[in-house]
Amino acid sequence: MPEDLPQRVRTVWWEEDEKSATVVLLDQSLLPQQVVYLHLKDEEQVADAIKTLKVRGAPAIGVTAAFGMALALYRLQREAAERGEALTLDQAHAHLLAAGHLLGLTRPTAVNLFWAIERMQRRADQLVGQGCGVEELGRALRTEAQAIADEDFAACQRMGEYGAALIADGDTLLTHCNAGALATAGWGTALAPMYVASRAGKQIHVFVDETRPILQGARLTAWELQQEGIPLTLITDNMAGHFMHHGGIKAVFVGADRIAANGDVANKIGTYSVAVLARAHNIPFYVVAPCSTVDLSLPSGEHIPIEQRNPEEVTRVRDAQVAPVGVNVANPAFDVTPHTYVTAIITEKGIARPPYEVTLRQIFRDEHDSGR
């Protein structure tokens, strides 16, 4: 199992010395042309980085928001200390609530964001309820954010192992968007099985959808797989059907931003079309996602909020205008694949198969039984 996540694909981490703390992000909006690390100093910068896709991918967004909350308190403490004032526990608590609110406004679809913010808030509520000190609260929140990152790393490894068992030597696979290391704090979700299979000596070949409008496939997945030496073919999104028909694709692996209780899956726009094509060609369609992406409070995908993004992402490719100025544009960032198209959902707790309203709940029961 690959445990040594290379520095070049690490997405987010906390850095601290005696004088300052920052959340460090690999700026994914500049990849693959430039590898630039951002040192974020407060929660506003963290929120902006999430909104502008400097960090993206559901698990990575959650981890970043958790560090953002820890940073919010750190900064407030620091500023108070510089003024020679002492922060009260009530001030600290109120500030955390405000930071959670700000971070929650960034992207509506990836439930990992809200899952992480709520987990940080629960930890804060617990400590405040116990009447802890402000210093202790700050330390505990940094520890909690790091635990969220570490658990995500471990979850990626487990998903990789479960998913790799579904990949045979010589398989050609297809993926959409980027659900790799760049989208998590570990090896990724949909790409983790490919890394595990490849490192176990299986020869695989991956067709990578470019993923318009923001090209996460072309810019990020192609780059990531190339770094690892996994053979790939980059295709435009509208070539997927052709290659399913002629290219010997054995399975599709994608990630998810939110999975409803019935197994409906919200993921990057275009995923639904890929799932329908996979069904038409009798190709298994696997969704790989940690439990933090499953939202059992929503009965079906109809209730998943879909982020609508700036029309310029469609009318332009980076700096180049490609459509007539003023044209009417739709730009939903995600679509929902009905559960009937999903062959299996691979989580860190095991593989769920239909009927998902039963098997997903079973996975959560097991998770809680095991004391998490």
Ligand SMILES: CSC[C@@H](O)[C@@H](O)C(=O)COP(=O)(O)O
């Ligand atoms: C492990 S990442 C899973 C999903 O978040 C991923 O497939 C995806 O749709 C990312 O969308 P993005 O808009 O780049 O954040």
